[in-house]
Amino acid sequence: MLKETKKILVVAPHPDDETLGCGGTILKNKAAGNKICWLLITSMEKEQGFSEERIQEREREIEKVSKEYGFDGVFRLNMPTKRLDTIPNEKIINAVSDVINKVMPDTVFLPNRSDAHSDHKIVFDSAMSSLKTFRTPFVKKILVYETISETEFGSAICGDVFVPNSFSDITEFLDRKIAIMQIYKGELSQHPFPRSPENMKALAVFRGAAAGVIYAEAFMLLKEIW
Numbered sequence: 001m002l003k004e005t006k007k008i009l010v011v012a013p014h015p016d017d018e019t020l021g022c023g024g025t026i027l028k029n030k031a032a033g034n035k036i037c038w039l040l041i042t043s044m045e046k047e048q049g050f051s052e053e054r055i056q057e058r059e060r061e062i063e064k065v066s067k068e069y070g071f072d073g074v075f076r077l078n079m080p081t082k083r084l085d086t087i088p089n090e091k092i093i094n095a096v097s098d099v100i101n102k103v104m105p106d107t108v109f110l111p112n113r114s115d116a117h118s119d120h121k122i123v124f125d126s127a128m129s130s131l132k133t134f135r136t137p138f139v140k141k142i143l144v145y146e147t148i149s150e151t152e153f154g155s156a157i158c159g160d161v162f163v164p165n166s167f168s169d170i171t172e173f174l175d176r177k178i179a180i181m182q183i184y185k186g187e188l189s190q191h192p193f194p195r196s197p198e199n200m201k202a203l204a205v206f207r208g209a210a211a212g213v214i215y216a217e218a219f220m221l222l223k224e225i226w
Contacts, residue, residue, distance in 0.1 A: 006034040009105035011127055013041050013119040014081055015062050016184045021145030022109050023177035024170025024217050030070050037073035037103045038066065041123050042081035061183050068180050075099045084122040092122065097130040107141040114160045115150035144220040148203060149194035164218035167211035174204050174215040
């Protein structure tokens with residue numbers, strides 16, 4: 001009996017969220033022969049104070065990261081980073097819905113709603129509005145990932161916090177995940193900066209201990225139909 005190929009959509013508010021949140025799991029699924037698409041919501045703009053040189057550098061980073069993962073499709077909405085709150089919610093929902101219906105994934109990865117960055121909350125809410133079962137019956141699983149420097153600094157209000165209940169063994173893939181993250185120049189710094197190679201490994205160790213493996217990524221399972 002042939003193994004069924006999974007179709008996965010990773011939704012990232014910003015370039016690097018996909019790597020920090022589920023880079024090892026992306027690599028693991030590619031190694032298993034599954035198809036993975038990347039939905040990138042925001043991009044840099046001159047109007048936000050980014051130089052043309054920095055914008056072009058970020059474009060090269062995105063292209064290189066995409067090749068490293070071997071994504072089967074990359075979708076970019078090019079909405080202004082850090083300014084999603086200025087865009088009508090309906091516009092974001094419709095744009096995300098269009099991609100979901102093109103890819104028709106069975107599994108979707110989303111950012112955590114209670115992260116410190118407002119873009120993450122807006123992306124989560126917009127995606128969940130697009131993922132109602134009667135609209136996307138082909139989606140069988142929704143998982144939320146944690147993003148270093150955002151999730152741990154988010155709201156700690158009861159009922160609005162990241163509580164993992166699903167773990168992915170990335171023992172074989174952590175080193176490559178960290179190497180891919182290093183493509184994003186300026187996003188990593190030395191420990192104790194939250195986004196450091198040491199902290200990425202420390203989180204993988206911590207989540208791995210909870211799962212009984214060496215290194216793991218943690219998720220919140222929001223929906224599973226089986």
